[in-house]
Structures are given as C-alpha cells and as structure tokens.
Amino acid sequence: MEANRLIEMLLEHPGQYISGEEISRRLSISRTAVWKQIAKLREEGYEFESAPRRGYRLIRQPDKLSQAGLLHALQGNRIFGRRLKLLESTPSTQEEVRKLAEEGAPHGTLVLAEEQTAGRGRQGRRWYSPPGKGIWMSLLLRPERQPLSIAPQLTLLAAVAVCRAVRKVGGVDAGIKWPNDILVGGRKLCGIIVESVAEDELIRFAVAGIGIDVNLEANDIPQELSPIATSLSLESGRRIDRITLIGAVLTEMEQLYELYTQEGFAPVSHLWEALSVTLGREIAVHTPNGVLKGTATGLDPSGALLLLDQDGKHFTIFSGEVQLGG
Amino acid sequence: MEANRLIEMLLEHPGQYISGEEISRRLSISRTAVWKQIAKLREEGYEFESAPRRGYRLIRQPDKLSQAGLLHALQGNRIFGRRLKLLESTPSTQEEVRKLAEEGAPHGTLVLAEEQTAGRGRQGRRWYSPPGKGIWMSLLLRPERQPLSIAPQLTLLAAVAVCRAVRKVGGVDAGIKWPNDILVGGRKLCGIIVESVAEDELIRFAVAGIGIDVNLEANDIPQELSPIATSLSLESGRRIDRITLIGAVLTEMEQLYELYTQEGFAPVSHLWEALSVTLGREIAVHTPNGVLKGTATGLDPSGALLLLDQDGKHFTIFSGEVQLGG
Numbered sequence: 001m002e003a004n005r006l007i008e009m010l011l012e013h014p015g016q017y018i019s020g021e022e023i024s025r026r027l028s029i030s031r032t033a034v035w036k037q038i039a040k041l042r043e044e045g046y047e048f049e050s051a052p053r054r055g056y057r058l059i060r061q062p063d064k065l066s067q068a069g070l071l072h073a074l075q076g077n078r079i080f081g082r083r084l085k086l087l088e089s090t091p092s093t094q095e096e097v098r099k100l101a102e103e104g105a106p107h108g109t110l111v112l113a114e115e116q117t118a119g120r121g122r123q124g125r126r127w128y129s130p131p132g133k134g135i136w137m138s139l140l141l142r143p144e145r146q147p148l149s150i151a152p153q154l155t156l157l158a159a160v161a162v163c164r165a166v167r168k169v170g171g172v173d174a175g176i177k178w179p180n181d182i183l184v185g186g187r188k189l190c191g192i193i194v195e196s197v198a199e200d201e202l203i204r205f206a207v208a209g210i211g212i213d214v215n216l217e218a219n220d221i222p223q224e225l226s227p228i229a230t231s232l233s234l235e236s237g238r239r240i241d242r243i244t245l246i247g248a249v250l251t252e253m254e255q256l257y258e259l260y261t262q263e264g265f266a267p268v269s270h271l272w273e274a275l276s277v278t279l280g281r282e283i284a285v286h287t288p289n290g291v292l293k294g295t296a297t298g299l300d301p302s303g304a305l306l307l308l309d310q311d312g313k314h315f316t317i318f319s320g321e322v323q324l325g326g
Numbered sequence: 327m328e329a330n331r332l333i334e335m336l337l338e339h340p341g342q343y344i345s346g347e348e349i350s351r352r353l354s355i356s357r358t359a360v361w362k363q364i365a366k367l368r369e370e371g372y373e374f375e376s377a378p379r380r381g382y383r384l385i386r387q388p389d390k391l392s393q394a395g396l397l398h399a400l401q402g403n404r405i406f407g408r409r410l411k412l413l414e415s416t417p418s419t420q421e422e423v424r425k426l427a428e429e430g431a432p433h434g435t436l437v438l439a440e441e442q443t444a445g446r447g448r449q450g451r452r453w454y455s456p457p458g459k460g461i462w463m464s465l466l467l468r469p470e471r472q473p474l475s476i477a478p479q480l481t482l483l484a485a486v487a488v489c490r491a492v493r494k495v496g497g498v499d500a501g502i503k504w505p506n507d508i509l510v511g512g513r514k515l516c517g518i519i520v521e522s523v524a525e526d527e528l529i530r531f532a533v534a535g536i537g538i539d540v541n542l543e544a545n546d547i548p549q550e551l552s553p554i555a556t557s558l559s560l561e562s563g564r565r566i567d568r569i570t571l572i573g574a575v576l577t578e579m580e581q582l583y584e585l586y587t588q589e590g591f592a593p594v595s596h597l598w599e600a601l602s603v604t605l606g607r608e609i610a611v612h613t614p615n616g617v618l619k620g621t622a623t624g625l626d627p628s629g630a631l632l633l634l635d636q637d638g639k640h641f642t643i644f645s646g647e648v649q650l651g652g
Contacts, residue, residue, distance in 0.1 A: 095428075102421075144614075145614035145645070146614075147644045147645050148474055148475070148477050148478070148522070148524075149474070149475055149644065151474050151524055151526075151527070152474070152526065152527045155526050155527070179526060179527070180526070193525060193526060194525075194526055195523065195524065195525050195526075195530075196474070196522075196523070196524045197521065197522070197523050197524075198474075198477055198521065198522045198523075198524070199519060199520075199521050200477075200478065200481050200505060200506070200519060200520055200521075200645075201477070201478045201481070201505070201644050201645040202645055204521075288470075288471035288472075318473045318475065318527050319471070319473050319526075319527040319528055
C-alpha cells in the first residue's frame with residue numbers, strides 16, 4: 001500500500017529527486033520505513049538513483065505490471081480501466097471479466113494478467129500468451145439498451161483503438177485486417193475478440209479481449225507461427241513499455257467509445273477504413289458458405305465487409321476469415 | 327434406480343396391469359423388493375391400483391418431475407432434452423445452462439427445476455417461479471456458424487414452439503405477443519427469454535429460458551400480477567400434467583428447429599404470424615428511443631416488427647415492449 005503510494009509520488013515527478021524527508025512527511029511514515037519501502041521496490045525490479053540530501057529518483061520501472069503503475073497510466077481516463085484487476089496468471093481474462101459482469105461489475109472494468117494459461121483467440125483457437133511479454137487484457141462494455149446488431153461494430157471499434165495506440169507507442173506502420181487483426185508487414189501483432197451476451201434482442205454486455213505481442217523475441221514465437229506472427233519490439237527494434245501501451249489503448253478506447261455513443265458508427269467506420277489493409281485489395285474470404293474472391297470495397301453501415309467479385313457482383317460479408325492477396 | 331426402472335416399465339404399458347412376478351423377473355429383484363419399491367413410490371405420490379393375480383397398474387403420477395417420467399416423455403426426440411438435468415431448486419436454470427455450455431455441454435441440453443429462487447424475466451425483471459406448479463426450464467442451442475443477427479429469430483422460434491405446445495396440451499386459445507410472450511385472453515401465461523453468447527460476429531451458443539405458469543391457482547399469483555398473469559390450469563379449468571407439456575414443448579422445439587436449419591426463417595415467421603395477437607392491431611411500443619403507436623403489420627426477414635403509423639410512415643422495430651390496444 002505504502003509502496004504503491006510511493007511509486008505514484010515518484011511517477012508524478014518523472015526524472016526528479018524527492019527527498020526522503022518529503023516522502024516520510026507525505027506518506028506519514030518514518031525515514032526507516034521509507035528506506036524499507038525503497039528496498040522492497042528494488043527487489044520488485046524498480047531502479048532508483050539516490051543521492052545524499054537530494055533523495056530518490058525513479059530510473060526504471062520493472063518489466064512487470066503493477067497496480068500503481070497501471071492506475072497512474074490510466075489516470076487520464078474517466079471510466080475505462082478505472083476499475084481494474086491485475087492477475088499474475090489466469091486461464092483467460094475473458095472468463096474473468098464475464099464472471100465479474102454477471103456479478104454486476106460496471107462499464108469499463110478491466111482485467112489484466114501477466115499470463116494466460118488458456119487464452120482464447122477467434123473461433124475457439126488458442127491464443128499463445130506467455131508471461132510478462134505481452135498485454136493480455138479484457139475490458140467490460142455495457143452499451144445502454146443497444147440491439148444485438150451493433151456487436152460487430154464494437155469489434156471494429158476495438159480494432160481501431162488498438163491499432164492507433166500501437167502506431168503511436170510503437171512507431172510502427174500497423175494496419176487492420178477485417179474485421180480485427182492488427183498486422184505489421186503482413187504479420188499479426190495483435191488479436192482482438194469481442195464476446196457479447198444478449199438477452200433477446202438487446203446486448204446485456206460485451207467483453208473486448210485484447211492480446212498484444214509486445215516484447216516477444218523471435219524465439220518466443222512458436223515456430224509454426226513465425227511466418228504469420230510478430231511482436232511490437234521485433235517490428236520497432238526496441239523494448240516497449242507495456243504500461244505506456246496499455247494506457248494508450250485504454251485512452252483510445254474511451255475516446256472512441258464516447259465518439260461512438262454520441263455520433264454513431266459512421267466516424268468509427270471512417271477511421272477503420274483509413275487504417276485498413278483489406279480495402280482496395282484482392283482478397284479471398286473463407287465464409288461459412290464457402291470461399292469468396294474479389295476486391296474489398298468498404299464497410300456497410302452495420303460493419304459488414306463489402307466485396308466486389310470479378311463478375312461485378314456485390315457481396316456483403318458478415319463473417320469469415322480474410323486472406324490477403326486473393 | 328429400481329424405482330425409476332419400475333416406473334418406466336409401468337409407463338410403457340399405460341393403463342395395463344403388470345404382475346408382481348413379471349416385475350420381479352424383469353428387474354431381477356425379489357417379490358418383497360417389488361413390494362418395497364411400490365410402497366416407496368406411493369410415498370412419492372404415485373398411485374397404483376393393485377389386484378390379486380393381476381398385479382399393479384399406474385393410476386396417477388405425482389405432481390413432481392422425475393427423471394424417469396421426463397426421459398419417457400422425451401423419448402421421441404432425437405436431440406432436445408435427451409441430456410437433461412433435473413434440479414429440486416436453483417437460483418436460475420438459465421445460469422445453470424450457461425455454465426454447462428461453457429463446460430462444453432452439447433446442443434439440446436436441458437435443465438429443469440421444480441423451483442427457481444432468482445428466476446429472471448426479460449430486461450432483468452424477476453420471474454416468479456414457485457415450486458412444483460410451473461415449468462421452469464432452459465434449453466441449450468448451438469447453431470452452427472450462424473451470425474449474431476439470427477438471435478432474434480431464435481426468440482420467435484421458441485415462442486412458436488411453446489405456443490403450439492400449450493394450445494395442444496391445454497386446449498386453450500393461446501397467442502403470441504411480439505416478440506415472445508404467450509397470452510390467453512390478454513393475460514400472460516408464459517415468458518420466454520433467449521440469451522445468446524457471441525464471439526465477434528458468430529453465435530457461440532444461445533440459451534432459451536421458458537417459464538410456464540401451469541398449475542398455479544388464483545391465490546398462487548401475486549396480487550399485483552393478477553390483472554396481467556394467468557395459468558394454464560386456470561384457463562383450461564383442469565390440472566395439466568407438467569411432464570406431458572414439457573414433452574410437447576421439446577418436441578415442437580426440435581421439429582421447428584430442424585425446419586429452421588433446413589428452410590431458414592421464412593416458415594417459422596409464417597407460423598409466428600399465424601399465432602400472433604399483435605398483428606393487425608393498434609399497438610403502442612415502448613422502444614429505447616420513445617413510444618411508437620400504430621398498426622403492427624408483420625415481421626421483416628430478420629424477425630423485427632413492422633409498424634405502420636397514422637401518417638402512413640413505416641417503422642422497423644428491433645426492440646421494445648408492446649402494449650396491445652394502443
């Protein structure tokens with residue numbers, strides 16, 4: 001608790017020294033207790049510079065998610081991530097959020113885990129989520145009295161938010177493959193899954209699951225996935241601070257969700273199209289009813305993908321796996 | 327166990343005597359054991375006629391759901407209800423099925439309870455589910471690779487199946503109020519709720535919750551509900567055998583679901599329209615965006631309600647509470 005408040009205090013003054021005396025005063029603990037807290041934080045991987053009379057300065061945060069660091073990164077948000085649960089290991093953050101949702105957790109509740117032991121990707125596939133190197137998180141959305149039909153729009157909204165955050169923090173040229181894969185150089189960096197629970201025609205809640213391969217190194221990626229998967233550090237050539245990226249994703253999500261509730265899907269659709277690597281390209285889509293080939297031309301107002309085939313026939317695709325390059 | 331097999335044997339020969347000797351032989355138990363089983367079943371509320379040399383004849387089953395009685399009633403079904411879980415009391419059969427679904431339970435799994443302590447109706451309202459007098463059950467549906475947009479069709483399908491079963495077994499003139507209330511003489515007899523869980527644009531599974539007020543007497547119905555609620559026994563003037571009705575509902579559901587997977591929504595929509603008490607009438611619909619008044623004219627291909635207002639304007643209603651008589 002005191003360690004959290006100490007970290008927050010140091011994060012509020014990045015790069016600056018704070019004297020032991022001031023820490024002692026502001027936390028109402030003895031100088032010896034301050035020293036003990038600093039020692040404890042060093043054990044957790046925090047690095048400090050200390051200088052006589054000047055006090056302590058935070059140099060580096062550990063490569064570990066901390067409640068304090070997360071709350072600091074999310075303090076600009078009004079709702080998303082303000083309630084958060086950080087887990088060392090969990091079968092799946094999606095399941096965690098679903099349970100919390102059934103117990104009445106509010107809109108914007110976030111669950112993060114250092115590791116998922118049974119992370120799920122789209123269509124029941126496993127999502128490889130090794131400890132400490134990625135962002136594995138799920139966000140609870142409670143749209144107010146919205147019909148079920150908007151669920152695909154939430155999927156696209158999440159893709160836009162994550163793609164924008166990854167581009168900003170990682171400085172990479174990430175794009176979206178319909179509906180919600182984030183790619184860099186044709187390889188997948190991030191998977192998104194939105195699960196919705198509806199009652200008759202109304203959404204009760206939705207859970208946006210976001211998995212980002214942040215600091216995975218080449219040998220962290222299972223061999224069979226290496227032609228199609230990458231990580232943000234591999235693409236940007238540097239370690240990425242996960243907490244900064246989490247903060248950026250949640251900020252983008254909150255802003256975009258607010259825009260969406262106020263203005264509807266059109267502006268989200270516009271942003272999605274601008275980031276898309278699917279549109280204007282020859283693609284093959286594996287749908288439940290077979291494979292369709294043609295050029296992706298845009299999104300329809302519901303979020304479905306529009307396709308124009310060689311014979312000039314138009315198709316509206318609600319569900320399927322897109323393969324780029326036909 | 328032996329009691330179950332004995333009941334099954336007697337149910338296979340309705341109205342007929344089976345001799346103690348034959349029972350003893352077929353169950354491989356002593357005559358004394360047969361007598362003990364009969365005594366035990368009498369305690370549970372079964373009534374037998376016994377005659378020297380002729381044996382036992384089942385006269386009446388207790389007003390209690392039994393695994394054996396249910397399996398017998400559902401033996402004509404291939405899938406729906408073939409896996410069933412019967413509970414004495416549960417907070418909600420919907421929650422039970424949802425849990426089983428997440429654990430991988432198959433399409434058609436059924437959970438019944440004599441009593442629900444926290445039964446839920448539409449839009450988070452409580453559903454009054456007293457012990458022994460109604461049918462409170464939930465059925466797991468796993469549509470294969472279907473988009474989320476079909477969920478409202480499952481709601482309408484369930485309404486048609488339940489309405490047909492209630493009419494057949496109870497001999498009452500039941501009709502459907504959009505989307506899924508079953509009414510007799512303007513009062514509600516049965517509530518249906520379909521919860522769907524989707525992943526991105528595909529339904530993972532849906533749970534159809536069905537609550538039927540079967541043998542509630544006038545004083546079983548909470549006073550504030552009496553102008554709007556009724557029971558099948560009140561409407562038909564006789565006790566209704568719940569197991570027979572459960573069998574009829576599940577048979578209708580299975581047949582209709584098969585028709586739906588083969589032929590699509592059109593035939594279901596047609597049956598729904600024929601049973602509707604909403605169409606052709608002046609109604610008021612309380613939607614998330616306000617109240618709309620007009621004449622209900624039909625269903626659109628997705629299952630939404632079509633409304634024509636006084637000014638000749640057409641509306642498509644995806645969600646709302648219908649009030650008959652405008």
